[in-house]
Amino acid sequence: MFEQATVTMLLTGIKDTLYMTLGSTIVGYLFGLPLGIVLNVTRVNGLRPNRVIYRIIDVICNIVRSIPFLILLILLIPFTRAIVGQSYGSTATIVPLVVCAAPYIARVVESSLNEVDAGVIEAAKAMGADNFQIITRVLLVEAKTSLLTGVTITTGLLLGYSAMSGTVGGGGLGDIAVRYGYYRWQTDIMIVTVILLIVIFQIIQFLGTKVVVKLDHRKK
Amino acid sequence: MSEIEIRHLTKKFQVEGHTITALNDVSLQIEKGDIYGIIGMSGAGKSTLVRSINYLEKPTDGQVLIEGVNLGSLTARELRKKRSDIGMIFQNFNLLEQKNVLKNVLFPLEVGKRKDQDGNQVKLNKNELKQIARQLLKTVKLEEKEKAYPSQLSGGQKQRVAIARALATNPKILLCDEATSALDPQTTDSILKLLKEINESLGITIVIITHSMSVVTEICNKVAIIDNGKLVEEGLVSSIFENPKSDAAKELISGKKLTYSPVNSLESKKAVRIVFSDNSAYEPVIANTILKFGLPVNILKADTRNLSGKAVGEMILGLPEDDTISREIIAYLRERGLKVTEVGNEI
Ligand SMILES: Nc1ncnc2c1ncn2[C@@H]1O[C@H](COP(=O)(O)OP(=O)(O)O)[C@@H](O)[C@H]1O
Ligand SMILES: [Mg+2]
Numbered sequence: 001m002f003e004q005a006t007v008t009m010l011l012t013g014i015k016d017t018l019y020m021t022l023g024s025t026i027v028g029y030l031f032g033l034p035l036g037i038v039l040n041v042t043r044v045n046g047l048r049p050n051r052v053i054y055r056i057i058d059v060i061c062n063i064v065r066s067i068p069f070l071i072l073l074i075l076l077i078p079f080t081r082a083i084v085g086q087s088y089g090s091t092a093t094i095v096p097l098v099v100c101a102a103p104y105i106a107r108v109v110e111s112s113l114n115e116v117d118a119g120v121i122e123a124a125k126a127m128g129a130d131n132f133q134i135i136t137r138v139l140l141v142e143a144k145t146s147l148l149t150g151v152t153i154t155t156g157l158l159l160g161y162s163a164m165s166g167t168v169g170g171g172g173l174g175d176i177a178v179r180y181g182y183y184r185w186q187t188d189i190m191i192v193t194v195i196l197l198i199v200i201f202q203i204i205q206f207l208g209t210k211v212v213v214k215l216d217h218r219k220k
Numbered sequence: 221m222s223e224i225e226i227r228h229l230t231k232k233f234q235v236e237g238h239t240i241t242a243l244n245d246v247s248l249q250i251e252k253g254d255i256y257g258i259i260g261m262s263g264a265g266k267s268t269l270v271r272s273i274n275y276l277e278k279p280t281d282g283q284v285l286i287e288g289v290n291l292g293s294l295t296a297r298e299l300r301k302k303r304s305d306i307g308m309i310f311q312n313f314n315l316l317e318q319k320n321v322l323k324n325v326l327f328p329l330e331v332g333k334r335k336d337q338d339g340n341q342v343k344l345n346k347n348e349l350k351q352i353a354r355q356l357l358k359t360v361k362l363e364e365k366e367k368a369y370p371s372q373l374s375g376g377q378k379q380r381v382a383i384a385r386a387l388a389t390n391p392k393i394l395l396c397d398e399a400t401s402a403l404d405p406q407t408t409d410s411i412l413k414l415l416k417e418i419n420e421s422l423g424i425t426i427v428i429i430t431h432s433m434s435v436v437t438e439i440c441n442k443v444a445i446i447d448n449g450k451l452v453e454e455g456l457v458s459s460i461f462e463n464p465k466s467d468a469a470k471e472l473i474s475g476k477k478l479t480y481s482p483v484n485s486l487e488s489k490k491a492v493r494i495v496f497s498d499n500s501a502y503e504p505v506i507a508n509t510i511l512k513f514g515l516p517v518n519i520l521k522a523d524t525r526n527l528s529g530k531a532v533g534e535m536i537l538g539l540p541e542d543d544t545i546s547r548e549i550i551a552y553l554r555e556r557g558l559k560v561t562e563v564g565n566e567i
Contacts, residue, residue: 123314123382126274127328127389128304130297137331141318217369218317 006189009176014196016090017172020162021200023090024097025155031102035061036109037135043110045118047131061103069100069161073168093170097158104157108150112143145216152208156201163197173197221288223393223425224250224273229282231268242268244449245282250442252392255419255426257440257457259433259472265449266429270397273427274306275299286393304332307386307424311398313378315370321381322366325353328388356384360414376407383414387422394418397429412439433472437461437527445469458527462495462559470563473534490546491520495559496533505556506537509549515540517549536563 002010039057042050067075073096077087080095116139124138140147166174173193181190231243242265250256260266271277272284275291284291286302294302315324329349344352357363360380370378379399386394396415400408416439419426428440436443436457444454447468453460464470474493510517518538525532539546553560 117312117314119310119312119314120316122276123308123310124327124331125276126303126306126308126395127331127385128300128302129331130300133331137327138316142316144318216318217320218371 002189002192010173010189010192010196013171013173013176013193014200017159017162017174017197017200020090020093020097020165020170020172021155021159021204024094024101024158024162025151027094027098028101028105028154028158029151031098032105033109035102035106036113037139039106039110040113040139041131041135043114047121047134057106061106064099064103065107069096069164070167072096072100073165073170088169088171090171093162093165093172096165097161100161101154101158105150105154108154109147112146112150113139115146116142145212145218148208148212148215152205152212155204155208159197159201159204222249222285223252223254223287224427225283225285225288226269226272227283227285229269229272229279229284231265231272231277232280241449243272243279246446246449246451247282248444248451248454250425250427252425253419253423254442255416255428255440257428257430257436257443258446259430259436259443260446260468261472262431264446266431266446267397269446270308270395270427270429273393273395274303274308301332304328304389305391306393306395307389307391308395308397309379309382309386309399311401313370313375313382313402315378315381315385317370319369320366321357321362321368321370321373322350322353324370324381325356325384325388326350328385329353332389353384353388356387357381359387359418360384374407375403376411379403379407379411380414383411383418387418387424392424394424394426395429396426398431399428400435401430401432408435409438415439434525437525445472458532461525461527461532463561470561474563490539490541490543491536491563492539492550492553493534493536493561493563494553496535503556505553505558506535508556509552512552513540513545513549515545 035057039054039061041047042054042057044051064072076096076099079099080092081087083095084092086092120142121134121138124134129137162170162172163174163177164170166172166176166178169175173196177190177193180186181193226246226248229243229246230241233240233242246265246269258266258269268277272279273286275284279292286306289302291299291302316327319327326349329344329352354363354366357366360383362377362380362384365373365377365381370381373381382399383394394415399415400411403411412435415426415428418424419439428435430436440457442455443457443460445452445460445466445468447466452466453464453469460469461473464473470493506517506519517540519535520538521534521536523534525534539549550560550562
């Protein structure tokens with residue numbers, strides 16, 4: 001149906017898309033997970049309430065999340081160039097994706113941790129656990145399925161955003177769709193990339209749900 | 221030295237500008253080996269009191285001493301260490317849902333350290349810890365459930381896991397906050413029996429918070445009655461049950477709210493509550509009373525209870541309206557060795 005060159009291009013597109021999506025998810029969690037933990041710990045009824053720290057992170061998260069991704073992408077070009085050395089291509093796209101994802105992840109993590117039963121935390125305290133032990137052995141463990149659901153949702157979101165970054169030369173399937181479908185009117189290639197994106201999205205959701213169900217011991 | 225001593229404990233909460241006094245100058249002493257009941261209506265301050273014993277709640281005023289050590293004088297680290305000497309179980313069990321039974325019991329051993337009889341920490345490897353956890357599961361009769369997750373257990377089984385977990389660090393004190401309130405009567409009985417066994421075999425001091433008098437009469441030797449943040453009565457269960465002084469105690473014993481308004485359905489205007497102890501049970505007292513005074517007395521309520529394994533009878537009698545006669549009847553009953561309290565016509 002397609003020439004060898006087109007197929008190769010699509011395969012590279014898949015690879016780049018996966019690289020951007022998974023890369024930004026992982027790096028996003030590197031920042032977002034600790035931030036989410038800090039939000040949970042410093043909230044009013046948290047392990048160590050601290051209104052100032054909570055408010056600062058809270059406000060930053062809200063500001064970043066209220067900027068549309070496409071604008072963030074453009075705003076961050078100088079920053080991206082400073083970090084990666086260039087402002088286009090898959091690796092460069094990971095920078096704005098992470099900036100966009102980290103506050104989102106922080107919120108998702110915070111709400112997962114907030115769901116952990118206060119009674120269980122109380123029991124851990126009564127057993128002499130310190131805050132670090134409560135975070136690592138109670139909060140993260142009890143919230144693990146909710147956290148993993150969050151990872152699945154975040155990955156899906158970043159897949160979509162990575163495709164969006166194609167409009168400014170971000171690489172991956174989105175880039176291909178824009179270049180061929182929008183600039184050259186090659187609708188067939190665009191449709192194929194869209195189908196590929198949908199399939200990848202479905203696979204991520206499927207795997208995510210599968211893992212969550214397997215790891216959840218609450219209802220059986 | 222008492223195992224637990226609470227001195228002039230006051231706890232206030234600030235809620236939206238106003239102050240709630242959850243505990244008001246409470247003092248009590250709990251001795252080693254006691255099964256000490258703390259009973260009161262919902263909202264009386266029981267949970268706040270028991271949470272103060274391991275300083276999950278820091279008092280606004282007053283002190284808590286565990287084996288003579290003032291918890292208020294400890295650093296955060298010392299306090300955490302002290303907490304592993306005090307086990308705690310809860311109404312909602314509070315097990316880790318994502319960990320199996322064995323891992324739940326191992327949890328306190330991993331975050332704290334087990335101590336030997338002299339209170340020295342002992343270092344144990346993973347296998348030795350598992351051995352201890354399995355032994356505890358045996359104690360609570362759940363050895364075959366070690367791989368199960370809490371969601372696969374019944375309420376009673378969950379509480380047994382919680383008890384095993386609370387005992388893992390070899391504590392000297394076990395705090396129970398409404399530990400049987402979520403359980404049916406039969407399961408409650410078996411859990412109370414287990415607590416009694418633990419108290420007897422390990423010599424652990426147990427503090428039981430409850431709103432139910434039957435839990436107290438079933439296993440406690442001493443009881444404190446908390447009403448509206450205040451300690452209103454305290455002492456041996458047998459003496460408080462036989463001769464309650466405070467309204468709160470009378471209410472808890474009768475299981476009904478005191479109203480002080482005439483109850484139309486009861487014919488008598490005057491009623492007394494009598495308690496039979498074993499030395500009075502042989503004489504047919506009521507029959508003799510009727511024969512002696514030639515007047516009817518009305519049995520309004522009769523009940524027997526198990527007070528720490530001793531059967532004790534309780535009866536509420538409606539007396540003739542005539543004051544002189546009813547006073548004579550009361551005197552007669554007292555002479556026969558019965559505990560008599562006037563309850564007016566509220567029961
Ligand atoms: N953390 C808290 N903040 C504000 N008020 C509280 C708090 N904990 C308890 N209280 C109040 O203190 C009183 C006693 O509560 P509690 O000790 O839980 O009672 P009980 O366990 O006897 O039902 C109640 O009026 C309750 O609303
Ligand atoms: Mg309570």
